[in-house]
Amino acid sequence: MEANLNNYFDALRSSLTAEMPIAEVQSLVAQAAASGSAPNTNTGGNGLSLGSGAMMTVAVVAIAASGAFYWLLGSSQVEQAIVVQKEEVHVQYIEQPVTASKPLVATSEKSIASESSEFGYNEPAYQHKNAAFEEGGIAPIDTIPDSVQNQKNPLVQELRQLVRHPKPLTVIKGEVSEPSGGGIKLITVHSTDAQSRLDSIENELKKLGIKAHFKPTYQGNSIVALRASLKRKRNIRVLKISGFSEMFIRLRFKENGRLEDFQLSSNCDNNGVFEELSDTDCSKNFVSGFGVFLEDWALIEENGLFGFVNWQCEEVVVPKYDKIKSFSIYREGWAMVELRGLQGFINDSGEEVIAPKYDNISTFDNYRVGWAKVELGGLQGFINDSGEEVIAPKYDNISTFDNYRVGWAVVELNGLQGFIDDHGGEVVKPQYDHISTFDNYRVGWAKVMIDGKVGFISDRGIEVVAPKYDNVSHFDDYREGWARVLVDGKLGFIDDRGREIVNPKYDHISQFDVHAEGLARVTINGKQGFIDRQGKEVVKPGLSNF
């Protein structure tokens, strides 16, 4: 009896499972907007969307354990990359001893040897090449500040000596030279295009025992993305390499729990000598490098719990979470955190915007723009993107907004359906066994059912026809503005304002105008009569045969 068409469509609707967060579309559009052409649509979920405001490298994804780094210069960096490409690039590195009396080479080799055995590396320690110093044009050694020269860590020393000169040098390509006076090693690379510059950086890093491999992706003549894998032979993890430009290269690495930062810069302010970012003793247990989650944050672990530190080694997020997911997956600038299986959010200022108290949180904007569905104890509710709980988790199920009516979502509680609006108000209390789509029977109304009885609610949430009919036809099927109703086997009419115009008392009602102009034939107990378009019985059912 009730197997009507709507059941089929209900089945069809419930068979649709595709979910596509709006964020996916947003990043797609952002890519398209930035590149000016359609990007590959098959990037799936692996594509990194890059913040637009960042100056240099924006996103770095690292698999810290394997030492492989992915470094993307996003499409927003095209201009930057073009600069690199167009300009003749000149790279120059200097190595310098710790002190004048104690050459670097000896120190570092000793250190390497001891560490190698300690950590089981059998590879021979790398060797510095020695070559004759040929040419000047480099910042004189005495411009390097004393504080720098006095560093004790040999590796720190080595990296510190990587210097890029402010002015292009006319030195022979790939030349490694050393002044006859001893102590200073000068390596100069002169390249004319981006690829050879990368090659030279690789070479230079190799000399420091860092095995680097760059894989650039070109768009036209410019590098739009750069993937770098870095490996260090010793117990060292390069946590970050960033700022790939004609100006400088930045490295951050960790050795024996100590965090070191370097910016190898051609910045003229300090005579072409490196620029030191920080020299904080940071004895945290680093899990990720900087730039993996946020440009200036690195993931740390303490007693199995995770948090973040910044470049100054301050705990911006105290390690207290079991799990931290990447930023901006669920909402721009937020990262999901988990504690004892419960989910919450932190923002990129390190504040806990939503305490971990939900069993599950959906992506924002999936159900309604600015909202995310939350689940707690099997009940569903919503939070907004300011971190407020706009609808407490109290419903068994909440559908997507706008499915039935713009601004509304169906809610289910104890098997009963109702509606909430997109301000969080319960516009229709969950009291119906079933609610069908609006506008199906009549524009602005939706059919509701309680215990098999049919009624209607309006799109303002008012029950315009109480559920008391066994069946209702579509409006306008018999007469403009009327729908035929059935209750206890008797037929009548309601109008489109919910009033019962013709009491349900007839066994049968025909279409209007079939038997007589402007009239419909009605039957009670086999006796026929006629009603007019106002519902008035113009011929009372009394004659057995008309």
Added chain:
Amino acid sequence: MSNPKEKQARFLALYNPVHVPLLRYCEALCRHSETAKELVSEVVLEAFENLDKLRSEAAFAGFLFGIAKNKMRRKYRIYGREISLDSCTEDPSDIAAGPEIKAEVSLLYDALENLPEKQREALILFEVSGLSLKEINDIQGGSLSGVKLRLKRGRTKLKQLLGVAEPAQKLS
């Protein structure tokens, strides 16, 4: 061309409200969630590229669904027939649902196949995507009463095909 940032914001503002209907429409046509997502991505990109050609913002839904329709056609009309509902599914049983629902759904699809394309489209847009009559009118063109008529005729035909009697007839 306007500033890409503005274009992006404008596009997303227009697109946001129709995202879910579009996804459902594509999935209902494809009967395959992954293909539907791909299709949506392609539609979004094409729509975004051609946003400048959009005459009025009110016509956006029509513009977007029009692209989706054309994409389907171009993609699956290789075999010289009009869009068939299961044309992009290798295996129609792919639909993730219980067996009894599956049976109902495939019956419905079989019936939908027999409807004129416009009626079928109107029904899917209305019942599955949940668009309003006005929006369907924007997409399909013509008049509002035309849409109503299409829906009504489509429904009647479906009921016949599915053997679901019109409630009114049943009562008589």
